[in-house]
Amino acid sequence: MKPYTWQVRVYYEDxxxxxxxxxxxxxxxMERARTEWLRALGVEQDRLMQDRNVLFAVRSVQIxxxxxxxxxxxxxVTVEPVATRPxxxxxxxxxxxxxxxxxxxxxxDVNVVCLQADSFAPxxxxxxxxxxxxxxx
Numbered sequence: 001m002k003p004y005t006w007q008v009r010v011y012y013e014d015x016x017x018x019x020x021x022x023x024x025x026x027x028x029x030m031e032r033a034r035t036e037w038l039r040a041l042g043v044e045q046d047r048l049m050q051d052r053n054v055l056f057a058v059r060s061v062q063i064x065x066x067x068x069x070x071x072x073x074x075x076x077v078t079v080e081p082v083a084t085r086p087x088x089x090x091x092x093x094x095x096x097x098x099x100x101x102x103x104x105x106x107x108x109d110v111n112v113v114c115l116q117a118d119s120f121a122p123x124x125x126x127x128x129x130x131x132x133x134x135x136x137x
Contacts, residue, residue: 020068021070037079041136043129069097084134089111094106095107
């Protein structure tokens, strides 16, 4: 299955003194893409927390920066679930130029864990959501 793709433009506020995207902002772009991916699956995270006491948190990230993105670049951020476990997801993400996928700016492997919103204790991913995610794998 093709990875989910979300577009974003680099704003001046995303850049550092050198005129390139500040390294931590690549993580922000990836976080937003994961949120939009869930939304595309019909999952609103605020409703998930309020109605089902479920939230997701990043447990680990392994990121590799390939080349700098600059002010006004149009980016494509991908989300590709690669493995599921009862209470966690492994997701591969990439940030590339939206007109030329060969221009890769960053890529990451992200591990996301499912938690109880009130206690932050790990819990299984709800079965209906897990089915939707596994369809995307």
